[in-house]
Amino acid sequence: xxxxxxxxxxxxxxxxxxxxxxxxxxxxxxxxxxxxxxxxxxxxxxxxxxxxxxxxxxxxxxxxxxxxxxxxxxxxxxxxxxxxxxxxxxxxxxxxxxxxxxxxxxxxxxxxxxxxxxxxxxxxxxxxxxxxxxxxxxxxxxxxxxxxxxxxxxxxx
Numbered sequence: 001x002x003x004x005x006x007x008x009x010x011x012x013x014x015x016x017x018x019x020x021x022x023x024x025x026x027x028x029x030x031x032x033x034x035x036x037x038x039x040x041x042x043x044x045x046x047x048x049x050x051x052x053x054x055x056x057x058x059x060x061x062x063x064x065x066x067x068x069x070x071x072x073x074x075x076x077x078x079x080x081x082x083x084x085x086x087x088x089x090x091x092x093x094x095x096x097x098x099x100x101x102x103x104x105x106x107x108x109x110x111x112x113x114x115x116x117x118x119x120x121x122x123x124x125x126x127x128x129x130x131x132x133x134x135x136x137x138x139x140x141x142x143x144x145x146x147x148x149x150x151x152x153x154x155x156x157x
Contacts, residue, residue, distance in 0.1 A: 021101030030095050030104055030132055030140050041088055044081045050074050053142045054133060060146035062126075085115030090128065104132040104140070110147060125150040 033052060040048035050073055053059070059067040059076060067076045080086055090110040097104040108128045116122040128147035132140045 021097075021099070023097045023099070023101065026097045026101050026104065026134070026140075027095045030097070030106060031092055033140060034090070034092055038089060046074060046078050046081065049077050053145065054135075057141070057143050057145065060144070062148050083114050085113055085121055087113045089113075102134045104134075106130045106132065 037049065037052045040052075050070060053070060053073050055070050056068075057070065057073060059073055061067070061076075067073055088110060090108040092106050092108045095104055095106040106129065108130070110126045110128050112124045112126065113121055114124075126147045126149045128145070130142050130146075131144035133143045134140050
């Protein structure tokens with residue numbers, strides 16, 4: 001049996017399109033960024049902290065303009081590290097990877113700490129969402145990082 005070259009090319013494209021992405025492995029790869037990213041922040045290592053964002057990333061802090069691109073993100077991170085008592089920790093609660101395995105989004109609970117006006121440490125709980133893109137080299141980079149502060153607890157009656 002002879003197959004026309006156009007049909008063969010079509011079959012190859014169809015077979016390549018049917019390759020399966022290991023979504024659990026991709027999810028685990030994104031979750032694996034949590035610890036080293038938090039360690040970089042705890043060490044106040046600007047270069048390492050910024051390396052987790054893509055070059056074209058957008059950071060969307062609450063009540064502030066969006067921060068676009070790595071140079072602006074680097075300034076934002078540097079300024080944050082100068083805040084007395086600054087720190088941030090998060091717990092990723094869900095990661096959803098696209099069926100093709102090239103994009104994902106994640107939800108997290110975060111806590112930012114800093115020194116308050118009274119000199120005491122204060123904690124600011126928040127929620128966040130990050131959007132991730134897998135690069136040609138197989139690494140995941142954050143392309144959108146947005147969060148909002150949790151509402152303060154209601155007053156006790």
